[in-house]
Amino acid sequence: AQKVTQAQTEISVVEKEDVTLDCVYETRDTTYYLFWYKQPPSGELVFLIRRNSFDEQNEISGRYSWNFQKSTSSFNFTITASQVVDSAVYFCALEVYNQGGKLIFGQGTELSVKP
Amino acid sequence: EAEVAQSPRYKITEKSQAVAFWCDPISGHATLYWYRQILGQGPELLVQFQDESVVDDSQLPKDRFSAERLKGVDSTLKIQPAELGDSAMYLCASSLAGLAVRELFFGEGSRLTVL
Numbered sequence: 001a002q003k004v005t006q007a008q009t010e011i012s013v014v015e016k017e018d019v020t021l022d023c024v025y026e027t028r029d030t031t032y033y034l035f036w037y038k039q040p041p042s043g044e045l046v047f048l049i050r051r052n053s054f055d056e057q058n059e060i061s062g063r064y065s066w067n068f069q070k071s072t073s074s075f076n077f078t079i080t081a082s083q084v085v086d087s088a089v090y091f092c093a094l095e096v097y098n099q100g101g102k103l104i105f106g107q108g109t110e111l112s113v114k115p
Numbered sequence: 116e117a118e119v120a121q122s123p124r125y126k127i128t129e130k131s132q133a134v135a136f137w138c139d140p141i142s143g144h145a146t147l148y149w150y151r152q153i154l155g156q157g158p159e160l161l162v163q164f165q166d167e168s169v170v171d172d173s174q175l176p177k178d179r180f181s182a183e184r185l186k187g188v189d190s191t192l193k194i195q196p197a198e199l200g201d202s203a204m205y206l207c208a209s210s211l212a213g214l215a216v217r218e219l220f221f222g223e224g225s226r227l228t229v230l
Contacts, residue, residue: 004157037221043204045158045221091157101146101210101219102171105157 002027004094006106013082014114021077021109023092031097034068034075039089039108048090051075082113119222121207127228133195136225140189140209148219149182149192152204161205164190197229 003026013019025034036048049059051068059066063080079086089110093103120139128134140147145166150158161180163171166187175182179198184190194201204226208219 043206043224043226045206045208045219047218047220050218093157101148101208102160102163103158103219105159107155107157 002029002032002094002096002104004092004104004106006090006092006109008109009107010110010112012112012114015084016081017113018078018080019082019111019113021079021090021092021111023075023077023106025073025075025092025094027094027096029096033095033097035093035095035103036066036075036077037091037093037105039091041088045091048077079111082111084113084115087111087113119207119209119220121205121222121225123225124223125226125228127230128197129230130199131196133193134197134227135194136192136205136207136227138190138192138207138222140207141220144209144211144220145187146210147184147190148208148210149190150206150208150221152206152224154203158206161192194227197227199229202227202229 005024007022032053034051037045038048039045049066056068065078067076089108091108092106095103119141122137126134147164149161151161152158161175162182164184167184180194182192204224206221206224208221210219
């Protein structure tokens with residue numbers, strides 16, 4: 001069975017601090033994809049990143065970076081120099097290859113960035 | 116920018132009443148998904164359509180929930196009768212068909228409160 005665990009329910013930081021959101025996944029499949037989505041108060045899920053299981057290179061996009069480690073089944077997300085606009089709920093998700101878009105989501109981490 | 120449209124944004128209903136949600140996907144997206152997100156949890160797939168056909172409804176409580184996508188474009192999700200436990204956000208998403216891994220575009224959701 002597939003499962004995604006986000007152990008941090010809520011995180012609160014002060015603006016300009018760095019923050020890391022943890023994600024641990026479980027799957028027996030060798031081909032899978034990992035995602036991060038952002039859910040602002042308005043409700044829609046905003047796509048941030050997709051990684052496949054064969055590419056363990058870390059990725060950086062502006063203030064966002066992602067660390068994928070198959071050895072520990074983790075796909076962690078770091079925001080550098082956080083801003084108030086980063087306040088949202090962040091979801092990590094897993095899709096097994098050829099399951100047609102069925103995403104298994106974690107429970108989410110609510111990030112609050114205070115000025 | 117193209118968006119997934121959902122209505123209503125908010126719905127309050129009493130237990131045992133019928134309720135319906137509507138979704139209009141991004142034009143040209145053959146795949147449509149309905150997810151349910153209970154407060155404090157990640158979204159869970161209820162039903163997936165490829166054009167007008169259901170490809171996955173394994174998590175849809177079929178005794179009270181129904182979904183249709185008659186012309187392969189917009190879709191309706193119905194609950195009859197509503198129960199207290201149905202209070203949740205109902206998210207619609209769409210994606211292009213033909214890809215093994217698909218980027219899902221989510222609407223803003225329909226928040227249901229059952230009293």
